[in-house]
Amino acid sequence: MTEISAKYPRLTTVPGKHRRAEAGHPWIYANEVALDAAAKALDPGTIVSVFEAGGRPLGVASFNLHALVTLRLFDRSPTQRVDRAFLAERMTRALEIREKLFSEPYYRLIHAEADGLPGLIVDRYGSALVCQLNTAGMAALERELLAALEMVLSPDIVVFRNDSPARALEGLESEIRVLKGRLDGALPVRENGCDFLADLSDGQKTGWFFDQRPNRAMVARLAHGARVLDAYTFSGGFGIQAAVAGAESVTLLDRSEGSLALAARAAALNGVGARCRTLRGEVFETLERLHAEGERYDVVILDPPAFVKSKKDLAAGSRGYRKMVRLGAALVSRGGFLFAASCSHNMPVDLFAEAVSQGLRDAHRGARVLYSGGAGPDHPVHPALPESAYLKCQLLALD
Numbered sequence: 001m002t003e004i005s006a007k008y009p010r011l012t013t014v015p016g017k018h019r020r021a022e023a024g025h026p027w028i029y030a031n032e033v034a035l036d037a038a039a040k041a042l043d044p045g046t047i048v049s050v051f052e053a054g055g056r057p058l059g060v061a062s063f064n065l066h067a068l069v070t071l072r073l074f075d076r077s078p079t080q081r082v083d084r085a086f087l088a089e090r091m092t093r094a095l096e097i098r099e100k101l102f103s104e105p106y107y108r109l110i111h112a113e114a115d116g117l118p119g120l121i122v123d124r125y126g127s128a129l130v131c132q133l134n135t136a137g138m139a140a141l142e143r144e145l146l147a148a149l150e151m152v153l154s155p156d157i158v159v160f161r162n163d164s165p166a167r168a169l170e171g172l173e174s175e176i177r178v179l180k181g182r183l184d185g186a187l188p189v190r191e192n193g194c195d196f197l198a199d200l201s202d203g204q205k206t207g208w209f210f211d212q213r214p215n216r217a218m219v220a221r222l223a224h225g226a227r228v229l230d231a232y233t234f235s236g237g238f239g240i241q242a243a244v245a246g247a248e249s250v251t252l253l254d255r256s257e258g259s260l261a262l263a264a265r266a267a268a269l270n271g272v273g274a275r276c277r278t279l280r281g282e283v284f285e286t287l288e289r290l291h292a293e294g295e296r297y298d299v300v301i302l303d304p305p306a307f308v309k310s311k312k313d314l315a316a317g318s319r320g321y322r323k324m325v326r327l328g329a330a331l332v333s334r335g336g337f338l339f340a341a342s343c344s345h346n347m348p349v350d351l352f353a354e355a356v357s358q359g360l361r362d363a364h365r366g367a368r369v370l371y372s373g374g375a376g377p378d379h380p381v382h383p384a385l386p387e388s389a390y391l392k393c394q395l396l397a398l399d
Contacts, residue, residue: 007081008049008060011039011071018052021059021073024384026113028061028071040065044171045140049078062118062137066171072118072137087141087148090116095152098124098378104190107378108210114380114388119170120145123206125187125198128157130206134166146179157181159200161207165309176201186262192217194241195269197262211375211391212237212303215339218371218395219301220245222337226298229253229290229331231283236263236276238301238339243272247299250276253286287327298336300328303393308344317347318355325359329398332365338396345390352392366399 013021017032028050033039042048042063050058050071057078061071074082094115098107109129110122119135129149133139139162149155158180167174178201186197189208198207216238223242230239233252240263243250250272252263260278267276279286283304302324308317325340332338340359342352353372360367375391382388 008047008078009038009042009063010051010078011048011063012051012053013058015053018056018058021050022052022056026073026118026382026385027069028058028073030065030068030070033070035065039063043140045136045138047074047082047137047140051078062135062140064136064170067136067169072113072135074116074118082141082144084144084147084151087117087144088151091122091148091152097380101377106190106208106210109378111379112388113385114382121206122149123208123210124153125189125200125207127155128159128181128187128200129153129155130159130161130200132161132164132206133172134162134164134170136170136172139170139172155180157183157187157200159183161200161205164205186265191237192220192241194244194266196235196237196240196266197269198235199258199262202258209234209237211343211379212341212393213376213378215341215373215376215393215395216241219299219337219339223247223299226336227296227333228299228301229295229297230301230303231287231328232302232304233263234259234303236266238303239263240267240270240272240276242299242301243267243275244270247275251279251297252276253279253281253283255280255282284323284327287331291327291330295331296333296336297331298333300332300336300338302328302338302340304341304343306344307342308347311346314346314351317344318351321347321352321355322359322362325356326362329360329363329365329367332398334399336398337370338367338398339393340396341391341393343391345387347392349392353394356394356396360396360398367396369394369396371395 044064048063059073059076060080061073109124119138121132123130160177163174189196200207220241224246228242228247228250231253233254239250239252267273307320
């Protein structure tokens with residue numbers, strides 16, 4: 001039997017419930033763990049060594065009795081120490097990959113399980129880092145995490161945006177803290193040769209959505225001379241890049257006054273303020289009003305927040321995407337283009353494609369799918385965890 005360090009308590013899986021983890025899946029669910037009194041007494045976030053019922057090692061993991069995903073595996077060796085050196089090694093590997101992919105330091109540095117650090121998100125904005133610690137295991141490692149970040153990057157600013165809904169599932173409080181440096185307003189972001197602004201303390205998610213980077217570039221290539229509508233624009237990522245690529249006019253639509261203010265500032269930074277206008281309103285209502293007013297666009301972009309936040313929302317969310325596509329397609333000029341996306345990891349790719357198809361049919365529009373894709377390479381996918389491929393999108397040419 002494998003000798004294990006006395007550092008970590010030992011847990012085992014229920015007989016026959018180890019096969020998914022043994023095959024490489026990094027999660028072990030509550031009904032797959034043998035829970036005796038000693039296990040039930042462990043604090044949330046405790047690092048444990050995990051074995052299957054027969055004694056074969058499965059790895060080292062963080063434990064949370066109160067979460068559906070009770071064990072999250074860090075490493076396949078049950079003797080691996082999860083400390084600042086371990087965290088720094090995983091961060092260094094992630095950094096090496098990003099530095100090969102991107103010439104400027106603006107990207108997602110750590111994408112949770114896919115980068116070997118379950119529950120951790122780190123986005124990089126030059127010398128500033130924004131972190132989300134979404135599991136009890138990662139929250140318990142806060143001090144070691146900060147030390148590892150210092151070892152690898154020595155950032156000027158570190159912000160914890162611990163306001164993700166995922167934390168509630170782990171029994172964690174919502175919070176926003178500046179751990180190092182200070183924030184004096186929005187910070188610059190460079191993407192695809194354009195300049196933007198990210199609010200690291202009060203914007204959505206970590207302040208910017210790096211995942212759509214390649215999709216923004218693709219849509220921008222269609223925008224020269226076009227009238228563009230960027231719905232759910234947030235800070236203007238799609239629309240401003242379209243304007244820089246030569247769009248005749250761009251309408252940036254969002255319900256958030258703060259987001260639109262950042263988008264307007266970004267348009268000015270890129271010298272396209274005269275061709276970009278902001279429009280505040282609820283998107284569905286505004287799309288209907290624009291159609292009634294006879295507005296039409298050569299490119300319509302639909303990049304909404306998650307409609308399916310849990311599996312119980314799947315039916316309603318599917319109807320939402322269908323309606324969104326119907327309303328958006330009705331605004332596309334003949335021969336124009338429609339881009340539609342979903343960031344709901346609970347929305348399967350095939351159901352999203354079906355919702356898009358149904359929305360087009362409801363709008364009585366013929367179309368061809370030019371591209372179906374997902375997030376950029378700084379959002380890698382764990383090969384045994386399809387849930388990590390959360391973003392899906394379609395780019396369509398409409399007849």
